[in-house]
Amino acid sequence: MQQRRARGIDINPAAIVASRAKTTPIAPDRLEAALAEFRERLALVAESNGSKLPDPLLPTNQERLDWWFPLEQQHRLGIVLALVEAVDDEAVRSFLRCAFSHVLKTTSVWLMKSSKPTRDKAKVANGVPHPVAPMRRHLAKMARANARMWDMLPKPSRKQGVADVRRGDARKLPWRARSVDLVVTSPPYVTSYEYADLHELTSLWLGDLADIAATKDQFIGSTAARGRAEAEGHSSIGRDITAQLRQRSRAKAEEVRQYFLDMEHCFAQMHRVLRPGGTMCNVIGNTALKDVAILNAEVHAELMTHVGFELLNVIKRVIPSKTLPQIRDPKSGKFTSRGKGKLVEAYPEEFILIARKAKNG
DSSP states (O other): OOOOOEEEEESOHHHHHHHHHHTSOOOHHHHHHHHHHHHHHHHHHHTTOGGGSOOOOOOSOHHHHHHHSOHHHHHHHHHHHHHHHTOOOHHHHHHHHHHHHHHTTTTSSBOTTOSSOOBOHHHHHHOOOOSHHHHHHHHHHHHHHHHHHHHHSOHHHHHHOSEEEEEOOTTSOOSOTTOEEEEEEOOOOTTSOOHHHHTHHHHHHHSOOOOHHHHHHTSTTOGGGTTSOOOOOSOHHHHHHHHHHHTTOHHHHHHHHHHHHHHHHHHHHHHHHEEEEEEEEEEEEOEEETTEEEOHHHHHHHHHHHTTEEEEEEEEEEOOSOSSOOEEOTTTOOEEOSOSSOOEESOOEEEEEEEEEOTTO
8 A cells, every 4th residue: 555645624623623533543552541541531420520520621602502502511511521631642632522523413402413503302301411421432433443544554654644634724725836646625515504503513612613603704605705705706607607696696696606716716726736747536516596507516617627627527426325405495595304395406416527737737
């Protein structure tokens, strides 16, 4: 197996927590020793042994904290987080933070498997699970995955790690020009869901979320991103789409216009950091909004070509099962569940666009 170093960037704090943990190999015996010690401390949380527990670490946004977590659960989770942050080993601490992030929806009143922030009435009425058992289960699952990665990696990669993961903006990549061989990306799906909302709980506890509106404004494809710039992107198909949407909803047209413009900036940055002859793979789906076809793949192809890529191939496939809003009301444009009336599949298929930077680029 060849040794390859990866770079990753995302503006979403939740993505950084997961990506850093899952790309940092830890020797299984070292990890198991650390987890055994951590489990002993978790047992004290389960027993509510306050005399041996640290003070809880709690988010600053009390309003959102109260919305998602009963008061007693806030205290429990705050103690678990304090135990996590007290771990000296940076790799193990990152591993534990990822597990903590994963159990937040389960241990809150969040409606599980919802693609938008919705409270579960049953959880509100009947209470939420104690965090210790879900935390233990997910730590065991992650430990097995870490062992598989450790066995797969060549020895030098075990020591050096496999990825440089940073929180940042894909419209302003931090790496030098002509330094990357391959770019693989699946950008936000315009008019899909609010990624800032979907990962609010992780941002609340581990990203110190203070202002939801300000956080949303940073995300590509967010409804809060409208009006960042007035320009149109260099896609004739994209301009036609936004013109059609303006006849139906100026607000939705502005969202889509801004999204296409942001994606053009991203593609320009990807082209800059790729070495001549380097390849980019871009996964994106088409949809429809207010009876207007949102041809994301076609627009992306035009934008990629505009910034200097040569389009090599387009692979079309049915979208596999995953957490995406599946059904849309074509009149309102809102995602909904199956029911009466005319409904459409939001993202029935997706496209893999494969492009190359010219060897003299």
